[in-house]
Amino acid sequence: MWNAIETFLDSMFVGPMWPASVLMGLLICYLLLSILGAVDLDMDSPDADLGLDLDAPDAGIDLPESPDADFDVDFESNIDVGHGASDIFGGVGMLTLRWLNLGRVPIIMWAGTFTLLYWTVTWILWSQSDNFRYQPTLWISLLLTIRNIVIAVGLTKIMTGPMAKVFAPEPQFDAAHLMGRDCTVCTFRADSSFGQGRYKTDASPLLLNIRTDGAILSKGEQARIIGFDPVKRIYIVTKVDPEVLP
Template identity: 45%
Template structure:
């Protein structure tokens, strides 16, 4: 039987597996309120920046052409098996297209609803709200929440632009930014911007020295050395 006054109702949603779900939902509710007040940009526009860590192209293994996936980074495919597995997991959860903030917002609501229904309609009559029991029930509710979130975000996943497949021919002709102290004929790494996380590629020049932060044009791909030939991107003449 549910509580009849506000104090008892507040206590009831902070018991057992309900309190992790309630805290998570409260945090995202607070975030949304602050965002609506204009203090925080909710990041719903096309240029959403979620501070995703920079990754090598093989981290997008699920979207790379099999014959060139290792070529993009200059690393063998097997050396980044874990990254490819992580990318596949994100794709299964719809996180390859759905913005992280949106996904977490949907998850926090569904996680709370599932925890509420399961606790008051099923668990409360069978389990004591001990720490171990609450932890196990929270894990179960979290798994159900992830499944429900995947289902609810699937329509959005289908509407959003699919991720670009990257391989050597895709990068040639594009521009990148030098990430290392400099790029020369012997060494260099550059950041190639994408709609998702940037790709970090190995680059070489034909002798010129390009400092960190310099913008370069990708001219060619050396399959033998698994590096990209680049030159400085000349600023437009006025």
């Protein structure tokens, strides 16, 4: 029996199996501590707001676009001209996390799914192929580990897709839904020929191309959506009297 256990451990802690087995061991310890009540198994629904000011396709809304759409240089996005390359890389990083469903499902579920898939991929490839082709040297093991992680991340993205729909369903907004709602002017002004408004949601704010019904609004003022031009994909807004705001 001890020989069988020793053989099993030797096969679990060799070459690229080392990091996968260690990660699996940590996951098992965490789950055991959760069962015993020593740690909190956080299964709460994640906060959908990752700090991304995304356009509507990502938020499930038909964001108005038009050939003559006007944009202020300081538009609400992670790619801010004034902040340079760091904001660009930050925006790309947040988009990557969202694409992987991180932040849309509980982190323990994502990590658990990744760990199981990573260990499974590593074990299958090592026992069926890599073990016969490579020596478990440091560099070979490192390269195989990177390859296995990439494969596991892709599989985790696929497996957590249905979970994201349960834990963080995308808000469904359309022109009819936005009628009568208020947005905030986010360009330096908005009038009958120019303007953008920010509509706040539980997730990322939505940027709308807006035109007023004749009034001139300044940045930060509230505007009520009263119409939609489906051809130019522009929302028509009117000024909201601060005294009648809810």
